[in-house]
Amino acid sequence: MRGNLTDPDAQNEKSGMHYTSVHDLCARGARHLAKGPVALIFAEDDAELETTLRHHVSLGFVSVIMFLPAAFSLQSDPGGTIVRVDHDVAAVGHLDAMNRLIGAAAPGTWLYYCFNAEYLFYPFCESRSVGELLAFHTEERRDAMLAYVVDIYAGDLTRHPGAVSLKDTWLDKSGYYALARPDPDNNGYPKERQLDFFGGLRWRYEEHIPARRRNIDRIAVFRAKPGLKLRPEHVFTDEEYNTYACPWHNNLTAAIVSFRTAKALKRNPGSTFDIHTFKWHNSVPFEWHSRQLLDLGLMEPGQWF
Secondary structure, X not given: OOOOOOOOOOOOOOOOXXXXXXXXXXXXXXXXXXXXXXXXXXXXXXXXXXXXXHHHHHOOOOEEEEEEOOOOOOOOOOOOOEEEEEOOHHHHOOHHHHHHHHHHOOOOOEEEEEEOOEEEEOOOOOOOOHHHHHXXXXXXXXXXXXXXXXXXXXXXXXXXXXXOOOOOEEEEOOOOEEEEEEOHHHOOOEEEEEEEEEOHXXXXXXXXXXXXXXXXXXXXXXXXXXXXXXXXXXXXXXXXHHOOOOOOOOOOOEEEEEOHHHHHHHHOOOOHHHOOOOOOOOEEEOOOOHHHHHHOOOOOOOOOO
């Protein structure tokens, strides 16, 4: 894992960049969206706020913007890169905010979005910055990057009833698959270079997950441009953005290791009493390293070595 995520003393000063709403950020803080890459983090609860911030700062994002309720507290911002925006994600969601931000960002700016207790990994992220990653991806004439949301979960739910633990972290080593993505505007024929990906907790506990939320693919890294809109399925109105590769060869993909599904399954009264452990015979400890994700086929370097 990049940086020391478990050290609560790694940050010790309040950030001075604070906006009262998404509208306020777009009106007064457009400079934070003018030069990328920019990380946009939406806090649905107070789990691992600081570690989520520190991880993405360590990857080299020019700005890290966190959207969270005004009542939530944050600690330090040693690099001066963290921007706080008051926004109740649990109440109003992230979709409208994302589309406002895309419209306010300078065209061509690389944006990335995730939720708290989610951590971006990409090939060789321990030694290469996110800026290097996206410089190469730009040279490949790509304006978006597919990320797989890989579920992670605490191994011992008795000790960690919220399913979140950075020191007792597990993931599924198998059970991932893809299906053709049908095009409703073309008689249901498969869309070119688009697939629906499944696996992890959303697959194993699909009876508790609405069908439209079972995908683990997310176009999480993309370039802003006029008229672009994010849709509820974590895809965009520009169909080329939703492709996993260009027509000529495979491209880079990334992984977002995420406690989000595990948290939801343990928080939901309809599922929490059915789940005593998320571990099964295909669970392995997560090593917090990109090599493990590469070896498991959960992301790929494309032509980047």
